[in-house]
Amino acid sequence: MSDRGPAPKPWIEAIHAYVPGAAKSVDGRELVKLSANENPLGCSLGALAALSAPRDPARYPDPDARDLREGIGALHGIDPARIVCGTGSGELLQCAVQAYAGQGDEVLFSRYSFSLYPLLAHKVGAVPVAAPDRNLGASADSLLGAVTDRTRVVLLDNPNNPVGSWLPRSEVERLHAGLRSDILLIVDQAYAEYLSDGVDDGGFELAARSANVLVTRTFSKAYGLAAERVGWATGAPAVIDMLNRLRGPFNVSSGGQAAALAALADQDFVSRSRQENRRERDRFAEAVEALGNHGLRAVPSEANFLLTVFEGELSAEAARDGLAGGGYAVRHLPGQGLGQALRITIGTREQMDDIAAILRRSAEALSGN
Numbered sequence: 001m002s003d004r005g006p007a008p009k010p011w012i013e014a015i016h017a018y019v020p021g022a023a024k025s026v027d028g029r030e031l032v033k034l035s036a037n038e039n040p041l042g043c044s045l046g047a048l049a050a051l052s053a054p055r056d057p058a059r060y061p062d063p064d065a066r067d068l069r070e071g072i073g074a075l076h077g078i079d080p081a082r083i084v085c086g087t088g089s090g091e092l093l094q095c096a097v098q099a100y101a102g103q104g105d106e107v108l109f110s111r112y113s114f115s116l117y118p119l120l121a122h123k124v125g126a127v128p129v130a131a132p133d134r135n136l137g138a139s140a141d142s143l144l145g146a147v148t149d150r151t152r153v154v155l156l157d158n159p160n161n162p163v164g165s166w167l168p169r170s171e172v173e174r175l176h177a178g179l180r181s182d183i184l185l186i187v188d189q190a191y192a193e194y195l196s197d198g199v200d201d202g203g204f205e206l207a208a209r210s211a212n213v214l215v216t217r218t219f220s221k222a223y224g225l226a227a228e229r230v231g232w233a234t235g236a237p238a239v240i241d242m243l244n245r246l247r248g249p250f251n252v253s254s255g256g257q258a259a260a261l262a263a264l265a266d267q268d269f270v271s272r273s274r275q276e277n278r279r280e281r282d283r284f285a286e287a288v289e290a291l292g293n294h295g296l297r298a299v300p301s302e303a304n305f306l307l308t309v310f311e312g313e314l315s316a317e318a319a320r321d322g323l324a325g326g327g328y329a330v331r332h333l334p335g336q337g338l339g340q341a342l343r344i345t346i347g348t349r350e351q352m353d354d355i356a357a358i359l360r361r362s363a364e365a366l367s368g369n
């Protein structure tokens with residue numbers, strides 16, 4: 001009798017597990033975690049209160065997250081019937097790819113995109129295809145140029161992770177207009193709350209009027225509820241129907257639903273998160289640019305992190321190690337072809353000042369001044 005065990009499907013065996021942002025140094029020390037784009041302000045007090053309210057853990061949560069969908073619909077002017085909630089937006093991205101792509105199909109995204117995207121394609125036996133970037137960011141022309149007969153899903157994270165770039169409404173519309181109607185365009189707006197007031201890429205309007213657009217959002221970033229795992233998506237009824245068939249039956253916990261609903265009611269917290277993020281991101285970008293003579297460069301970002309490029313004597317690895325020595329975990333993404341850069345989540349003012357000082361000391365130590 002063989003003891004080899006069951007053979008996984010070859011396309012599943014080829015997947016590596018998603019690599020989350022580190023929270024510890026290589027020698028096991030706890031670090032300040034600026035590697036997962038979490039909110040340094042925490043979450044709304046209302047959401048905290050909702051989380052600590054008594055509820056019966058013996059009962060399943062509302063399987064349809066009805067109150068939460070109504071709250072989201074009221075805030076964004078969307079019919080709740082066209083909303084589905086997920087265990088983070090990650091679950092919904094996975095369901096959407098699973099519904100529309102399979103063996104031999106292609107799932108297309110821009111070269112530097114959320115590192116989960118290729119895994120989602122591999123999970124269903126589809127081929128991940130990366131379109132060339134334009135100045136690290138996505139380009140509608142480049143994505144359209146990479147579409148083939150086998151393309152089934154296009155994923156656009158807007159703002160983008162890990163670059164922080166953003167495509168305006170006119171470009172997203174042009175991208176959509178250039179796609180065949182049998183291709184699903186997913187506009188992943190995980191960082192949309194960080195855009196300036198009144199700025200948006202038109203994803204909701206496209207999702208409201210098109211049969212082939214899905215927009216995803218999350219409570220993990222500006223709402224500060226990453227631990228609760230709540231996300232949502234909106235699109236045409238037929239697309240939402242597919243996601244409802246594929247998602248877990250009780251996929252959002254009772255606490256998560258209550259916390260997200262309370263968080264929606266506290267838009268002041270979201271505004272404050274947006275404003276403080278912008279202020280600290282701008283200040284940090286300036287501090288990085290001031291090290292331009294040492295080869296450091298800040299890539300303009302619309303999100304809650306800054307991609308910092310190291311083109312001088314101080315390498316990204318050495319900078320990452322220096323920051324870990326100073327108590328900070330940031331994201332180095334050589335696996336994504338960004339070995340010369342670090343993605344640094346925007347933390348508090350003190351943390352960003354400290355990080356800028358560590359980078360300056362590390363760069364100066366190498367150049368001897």
Ligand SMILES: Cc1ncc(COP(=O)(O)O)c(C=O)c1O
Pocket residue numbers: 036037087088089090091114157160161188190191217218219220226229230231
């Ligand atoms: C672009 C993008 N989309 C989606 C997600 C998934 O977030 P969650 O599953 O917590 O909603 C992330 C998380 O980092 C992200 O960066």
